[in-house]
Amino acid sequence: MQKKVCMVGGFAVGKTSLVARFVKSIFSEKYLTTVGVKIDKKVVRVNDKEITLILWDLAGEDEFLQVRMSYLRGCAGYLLVADGTRLPTLEKAADLRSRIERELGRLPFVLAVNKLDLDKQWEVDDAAIRDFGAATWVKTSAKTGEGVEEAFAMLVRQTC
Amino acid sequence: MDDASSKEALQALRLLLLTVESTSAESEQLRELLLGQYELDELSALRKLLFGEQLRQIAELQRRLDDAKIRSREVSRILPEAIILRAARDKHLVKALSPVFEEAFLSLLRREPRKFAESIAPVIGPAVRRSIQLALAQLLQSLNQTLDYALSIKGWSWRWEAFRTGKPFAEVVISHTLLYRVEQVFLIHRKTGLLLQHVVAGSIQFQDPDLVSGMLTAIKDFVQDSFGETERGLETLQLGDLAVWIEQGPHAILAVVIRGIAPQSYRAVLQDSLEGIHVEYGYLLDEFDGDAAAFESCRPQLERCLQMQLKTSPASTNKAVPALLAVLGFILVSIVVFVVWSIYGRYRFEDLVRRVDAVPGIVVLSAERREGKYFISGLRDRLADEPQVADASVVVSWEAFQSYEPEIVRRRLLSMLQLPRTVIMEFRDGMPRFTGWARRQWLVRAQEVVTAIGVDKADFSGVVDLDSVRERLEARELYFSSGTQLVDGQRIDAIVSDLKLLDEAKKAFGIRVEILGYADRRTGTKRVNLWLSTARAQRIRDMLVAEGIDPALLEARADKDFLEQRKVKLRVFLLQE
Numbered sequence: 001m002q003k004k005v006c007m008v009g010g011f012a013v014g015k016t017s018l019v020a021r022f023v024k025s026i027f028s029e030k031y032l033t034t035v036g037v038k039i040d041k042k043v044v045r046v047n048d049k050e051i052t053l054i055l056w057d058l059a060g061e062d063e064f065l066q067v068r069m070s071y072l073r074g075c076a077g078y079l080l081v082a083d084g085t086r087l088p089t090l091e092k093a094a095d096l097r098s099r100i101e102r103e104l105g106r107l108p109f110v111l112a113v114n115k116l117d118l119d120k121q122w123e124v125d126d127a128a129i130r131d132f133g134a135a136t137w138v139k140t141s142a143k144t145g146e147g148v149e150e151a152f153a154m155l156v157r158q159t160c
Numbered sequence: 161m162d163d164a165s166s167k168e169a170l171q172a173l174r175l176l177l178l179t180v181e182s183t184s185a186e187s188e189q190l191r192e193l194l195l196g197q198y199e200l201d202e203l204s205a206l207r208k209l210l211f212g213e214q215l216r217q218i219a220e221l222q223r224r225l226d227d228a229k230i231r232s233r234e235v236s237r238i239l240p241e242a243i244i245l246r247a248a249r250d251k252h253l254v255k256a257l258s259p260v261f262e263e264a265f266l267s268l269l270r271r272e273p274r275k276f277a278e279s280i281a282p283v284i285g286p287a288v289r290r291s292i293q294l295a296l297a298q299l300l301q302s303l304n305q306t307l308d309y310a311l312s313i314k315g316w317s318w319r320w321e322a323f324r325t326g327k328p329f330a331e332v333v334i335s336h337t338l339l340y341r342v343e344q345v346f347l348i349h350r351k352t353g354l355l356l357q358h359v360v361a362g363s364i365q366f367q368d369p370d371l372v373s374g375m376l377t378a379i380k381d382f383v384q385d386s387f388g389e390t391e392r393g394l395e396t397l398q399l400g401d402l403a404v405w406i407e408q409g410p411h412a413i414l415a416v417v418i419r420g421i422a423p424q425s426y427r428a429v430l431q432d433s434l435e436g437i438h439v440e441y442g443y444l445l446d447e448f449d450g451d452a453a454a455f456e457s458c459r460p461q462l463e464r465c466l467q468m469q470l471k472t473s474p475a476s477t478n479k480a481v482p483a484l485l486a487v488l489g490f491i492l493v494s495i496v497v498f499v500v501w502s503i504y505g506r507y508r509f510e511d512l513v514r515r516v517d518a519v520p521g522i523v524v525l526s527a528e529r530r531e532g533k534y535f536i537s538g539l540r541d542r543l544a545d546e547p548q549v550a551d552a553s554v555v556v557s558w559e560a561f562q563s564y565e566p567e568i569v570r571r572r573l574l575s576m577l578q579l580p581r582t583v584i585m586e587f588r589d590g591m592p593r594f595t596g597w598a599r600r601q602w603l604v605r606a607q608e609v610v611t612a613i614g615v616d617k618a619d620f621s622g623v624v625d626l627d628s629v630r631e632r633l634e635a636r637e638l639y640f641s642s643g644t645q646l647v648d649g650q651r652i653d654a655i656v657s658d659l660k661l662l663d664e665a666k667k668a669f670g671i672r673v674e675i676l677g678y679a680d681r682r683t684g685t686k687r688v689n690l691w692l693s694t695a696r697a698q699r700i701r702d703m704l705v706a707e708g709i710d711p712a713l714l715e716a717r718a719d720k721d722f723l724e725q726r727k728v729k730l731r732v733f734l735l736q737e
């Protein structure tokens with residue numbers, strides 16, 4: 001069983017780092033800047049079923065670059081990533097989510113608030129995360145690996 | 161009833177008659193309206209009168225519709241045409257009929273496998289033959305190609321390339337003589353970019369197809385987004401001599417990786433395959449949820465896309481001729497190689513025999529080739545070196561014997577003589593010559609050994625017999641007239657030359673020479689005599705040292721035994737060996 005899963009979020013929130021934590025990449029990150037997407041693969045087991053995740057890491061969104069909605073077509077769910085040290089990235093995540101829902105309909109997603117290792121500098125508090133209204137959310141650190149496996153496992157379970 | 165109202169009534173009547181058995185709501189009103197004016201059976205009669213013929217036709221139609229038999233007969237008349245019409249329009253009929261046929265077919269298979277086998281046997285035979293023929297033809301073609309190049313210079317450089325890269329030789333030949341070859345086929349789910357199926361030609365090395373599939377979809381989307389949606393979308397990606405051809409269907413994408421330049425007609429092959437897959441797997445593709453197992457069965461369709469075409473070499477229109485030539489050439493080369501190899505083999509063997517025979521202490525008596533093996537036999541002295549025969553196909557056997565070759569005699573002498581460090585043995589003109597210093601005991605034994613071994617002549621003249629020297633020295637006496645004055649005419653030359661012989665061996669044998677002085681005990685006091693004896697010995701020592709004898713060798717003292725003579729004697733001590 002294969003599933004296409006996308007990494008979505010603002011610029012430099014840690015999408016690529018989270019994927020790198022989760023899998024060993026064979027493609028270079030050059031693809032991200034040229035084509036705007038890099039694809040990786042990871043086999044996970046959920047409920048004794050083997051699932052091959054095809055991870056689409058999309059180039060981050062900033063004022064110059066828009067996330068290509070076409071890349072999200074057909075994905076079973078997405079990991080919506082925000083940077084805990086930058087509150088605006090949570091707003092960006094909300095914006096992206098509503099755009100996805102407008103164009104592709106409601107898709108399962110997990111909100112990952114990243115850079116947990118820098119929690120001293122966090123601008124995003126639990127209340128803000130709860131207000132976001134995600135069915136599932138998790139705090140992660142691509143640096144220490146904390147919460148990373150869980151984030152993907154949650155996402156897989158949501159899409160089953 | 162006035163005219164207008166009678167017209168109205170007639171109209172209503174018509175309606176009523178048509179709907180008399182109907183129960184719909186709007187006609188209900190009408191019925192009530194009219195039934196007040198006419199009796200029902202009157203109406204029926206009227207109806208018959210007015211619509212008799214139509215009623216009969218309606219009844220007839222009714223009968224035809226109700227009677228299944230008649231209806232079947234009628235449908236059967238138009239069915240073939242209907243099928244033809246629909247089939248020409250779209251593929252729905254195929255879709256609709258597939259499951260039915262499939263089930264019927266399977267049930268027949270299950271129920272009557274024998275009947276089934278019998279009925280398809282006439283088809284299967286030729287089909288199998290044809291497919292074998294095809295496979296053989298392909299094999300022959302690539303074999304010819306391979307043979308064509310096998311013996312050329314190019315061929316050898318390719319062989320080297322194959323060796324270097326570890327690819328099979330055939331693969332290298334193909335890569336050089338290729339017009340084009342489809343190396344990989346990806347069937348990709350259009351919406352998700354997930355890989356449905358992947359087939360590969362031969363032993364091509366490739367990246368993870370799941371990822372490639374995703375990337376291809378992404379690139380395709382990227383191009384489409386960036387340059388606008390065209391009718392067909394991205395069709396070709398070119399990368400050096402590799403091309404990716406993409407064919408898009410509504411649900412699936414077919415992407416093939418082509419090395420070389422494929423003809424445009426190949427596009428049609430892709431379109432055909434993709435259409436076939438859409439017809440067969442339409443529902444599955446539409447409802448695909450990530451489980452690609454069902455698409456395993458479309459592999460044959462994809463494998464059909466793995467096409468390849470080789471360059472036909474312009475010189476050879478008929479493939480069999482160069483192939484035959486190649487085979488003949490190959491045989492010729494094999495023969496030459498074989499002949500050269502066996503000559504070389506014999507030469508090597510003869511060379512080996514020569515080398516073995518030249519080993520001191522070895523005599524080769526016979527060397528021959530039997531049943532593909534080489535045999536060497538002969539005589540070998542146990543002191544001879546083991547001959548170096550590394551070749552496993554050479555069998556050697558030796559008889560023991562005693563060799564008189566100088567080298568072996570030398571070894572035998574060395575092993576039996578226990579040559580002291582002070583003796584050197586050399587061979588000159590086949591005769592052992594010894595030089596140095598030795599005790600007599602050793603010299604005697606050495607001469608015995610030499611004779612026992614059977615050496616005719618040996619030269620020991622270069623060996624100083626230390627015991628003889630000692631005897632000579634100890635036999636000498638030097639006389640004094642009075643005091644420390646030597647009697648006239650006495651010379652020490654002989655003593656000096658003997659001592660010089662000892663001097664060189666003094667370390668090895670720990671040689672010490674005592675010079676003993678004597679006095680005439682009949683005159684002088686004991687004390688004077690002791691003094692005189694010492695002085696005489698001392699004097700001789702001084703003279704010998706003056707002649708160049710090492711003072712360390714010499715020790716001068718008075719002998720306690722007083723004799724009647726005024727003289728000096730020597731005593732030689734040999735401490736070792």
Ligand SMILES: Nc1nc2c(ncn2[C@@H]2O[C@H](COP(=O)(O)OP(=O)(O)O)[C@@H](O)[C@H]2O)c(=O)[nH]1
Pocket residue numbers: 009010011012013014015016017018060114115116117118140141142143144
């Ligand atoms: N301290 C810390 N830095 C992180 C973490 N995740 C990502 N980064 C850093 O944030 C920057 C942007 O990360 P990247 O993965 O490229 O973000 P992307 O643009 O969302 O793909 C990089 O310098 C990362 O090293 C994290 O969990 N902790």
Ligand SMILES: [Mg+2]
Pocket residue numbers: 015016017032057058059060
């Ligand atoms: Mg990134």
